[in-house]
Amino acid sequence: MPRPAPRAYRRPAGLALLAGALILTGGCVRFGGKAPARLLAITAASPAPAGETISASVDKALFVNLPTTPRAIAPLRVAVRNNDNSYAYVKDAVWADTPARQFQAVLAETIRTRAGRLVLDPGQYLARRGQMLEGNLLDFGIDAAAHRAVVTYDASLMSMDGQSLKRQRFSAAVPVNQIDADTVAPAISEAANQVATAVADWVKAQN
Template sequence: MKKLAPLLLAAPLAAMLSGCISFGGKPPKVPFMTIRAAEQVKPGDVQTPASGSTVTVLFPVVPHELATTRVPVHQGGNAVAYVKDAQWVEAPPRLFARLLGDTISARTGRPVLSYRQSQVDPGATLSGELRSFGVDADTNEAVVIYDALLVQGDDATKFQKRRFEARAPLAEVKPELVAEALNKAANQVAVEVSDWVGK
């Protein structure tokens, strides 16, 4: 009986504390959005690069309107608003760089490195500016515009610069539709960039 006493006292105490302790907040009313690469390296694939064949993908520079987790909407040329109740799970530069890296690695077979990993074997460096990653309300399209800069090896004077643009139709400006359309446009840009980077 003495052994049962602590257990009997612990049950009401646990019940009282359960009302005070929360293991995680309430889920948001509107889910966060993300984008994913349509082509990815298969699990278990081992990449052993030749010297200089790696690609380092840096986070792109963005204008102020994209330095947030919200989705900009352009209308009439100069007006910018944001999609109501739409929010990315993380900032667009990170989402886009990850999608680029996954696509390049899957399509070219070249290992894609982060900035820190690149100290081992810098290879080519892909940087640039993500100029648009939002909605054009005048044409009802999701728009992704990326000005890419590719430097081959250690010689920064040997580079190529190219603009990539993709648009995806948008039936209505709603978070889930916007995320789907931007995912499609971002993947199109990533495929074109990976083919440009080459094998």
């Protein structure tokens, strides 16, 4: 009795489509939109030197919370305020991280170097027995009408014993000649460092 002819193997439709996509893209798989040409960031003007050690009891540590931000400045785009009720974004300018996280990092680094405090991120510790610094990052971008970078931070500092709370607003502005991807980050970084320095000195004076 003759054997039946073997059935031709049929590749699943999904695999066929994937194989076709790999061929068309030269074997390179891409997800999402086009990657930005570069990512912008702010940095602390006075970072802690390598090898420096700061120690303190947990009760004496300062926890710097991630600041809250309005929706207009929360994304990874550089916000430009046209007026009190209107925002736009700088073309081709994308932050490497959110404004809130970048400012938190600069603030923590500046307080550590300027005030000599052991600064911790609340997100990394379950127990928070030290002093708390919280705040609202109200401005982190460009004021188009005034042609300047503006950073404004509303700080709230809990006392070491947890019995009192002090609140103060800090703001800094740095001029920008033109508003584009090349000029905005350095100006915003400078303004953020001015605010962080003022907050660090304020924190140091409270103890």
